[in-house]
Amino acid sequence: MERVPILKIGDILLVSIQVDMSDETAVALQEDLAERIVATGCHGVIIDITALDIVDSFVGRMLSTIASISRVLDAETVVVGMRPAVAITLVELGLSLNGIRTALNVERGMELIAIDRADDDHHEEWDDGPVAGATASP
């Protein structure tokens, strides 16, 4: 079975999907990624799909699952590099990629994650403060 490599770059794990995903490969990727997030403490996962000609419901579900797993491990997932034709097909197939954030390329994905982390830090600061404690109550 082929394993998709996971590259660590700073606070981000980068996955470039280039092979046709089988059930096995998808499960292995999810497990590997979860382990790497825990081991490295990274807060962002970028999945590059430049090489994919089509994103069908199977791949769409895999991306959603990865995003959900990452989220509970306190990491944000961004899918990057989607081709225009893939986007069109996705919409035609009625697939919405629920809960998945996208960006045009790796660099913008990194920016998105950095902005998110900055926002989170900001909220955390507020949460610790007396005022935000009150607004968070309702």
Next chain:
Amino acid sequence: MERVPILKIGDILLVSIQVDMSDETAVALQEDLAERIVATGCHGVIIDITALDIVDSFVGRMLSTIASISRVLDAETVVVGMRPAVAITLVELGLSLNGIRTALNVERGMELIAIDRADDDHHEEWDDGPVAGATASP
């Protein structure tokens, strides 16, 4: 034909080789990479071979060619993610990967390129100095 995606991250182009390279794929990658180096002005190329179980003479030659092409386009190439077994096989096969620099992972590859650029800048400063100016005039 499959094309290997090239990801731009800052001043670096990142290529993760996961598919078996055919003649066509290798030539396409060399062309794509040369075009991207010129288009982006990037000074570093990182080739990740984590996914490769074996580096034979064909892949070795391809890596050397990419490094040579990049060099004439003023970009440094670093091969990262080589598995221990691959390194052992390379030596057993008598392949030396001439002119190719290696690093353990993407982050160290990036550091290597950053250090090289810093060194180059330093030399360029010297070249611009009054002494070097005399040598540049003819």
